Amino acid sequence: MAKKSDEWQVSSSYQQFVKDEGAPLYEGSALEDLATLPLFDWERRGGKVAYTRLGNQEKVNLQVVEIRPRGELKPEHHIYESVMYVLQGRGATVIWQEGEPKQTIEWEKNALLAIPLNAWHQEFNSSSDEPCRVVFGTNMAHVIDLYHNTDFVFNNPFAFKDRYSSSWQRYFSEAGKQLNLRLFETNFIPDITRFNLDPYPERGRRTSVMRLCMASASLSLHIAETSPGTYMTAHKHGPGAHVLCVGGEGYELLFMPGEKNRRRVPLNPTAVVSPQLNEYHQHFNTGKTPLRMLAFKEQGYSSKYGTGKSYQPDLSAQDKDPNAEIYQISYENEDPEISAEYYRELENKGITLRLPPLNQGSG
């Protein structure tokens, strides 16, 4: 029997859009392998496509696209923000404003490229024998739900020349600049597995992060990493974050507050985790190399554009008030079985524990 809420809920404009695209819509809190995720033929742009509705929300979503060898997609432009991550293969994207010269950006596996808002863009596979697969992290779902008019979203003549003009020759080639602690502005990163990060001890020992502001977008991104033999503390926040594993190996634990049955998702490059509202999540490195993640998030967290709202919960609140909501569980306060499971895992794999065992007074 349908739950009561199902009786009055209707499909969203985003869900209807995906249906009209003839594409699959993947749901849940994680997808274990974006590289082999089944995609459907995409009449609108060519290639193959699938969409996500992960974390039970429609603020941020992924559009997974494959282009056949020497193939190309039809050009498009749209009133939603989009950042492309290259899962496999190599190719190029041509970007332009209406009536202006085109710029070509060549990319290969692990590149990250921002598509400026409503600029034309067209993707090409430059390999003659391998398909290429890319993931667009977008706020498409939110924008389509807001305006529910695809003509407005995909056929809007407004040019955001404050964000991008083809006359800005070095827009995609210059290295970018650090704006603040853990905040970097750039429009193209050729290989995010080599991108320099800042230390982030608040989230765990030997953990680092860099938030990214790309193409003046409101959509937030960051790259985070935890070193071999360590894991990050469990934390929770609003829904919409999509965390892609881009290097290393490990696993993710997902659990609701107080829940003993934790879901475990293997983390290998091409896995994605997207926790639901208030779902605790925690990354564990079980490999010999750093475990590196790329996260797409909704507006506010890592943009240089303020939102008038604090997205950083008061992590010390629980020290002042025992009834305060807990956003992050410290190593010392987590269920001891969490670290025990991790230590066993490292022992089985012959990996050296770099995080001192908690019962040895690690502090």
Ligand SMILES: [Fe+2]
């Ligand atoms: Fe998170």
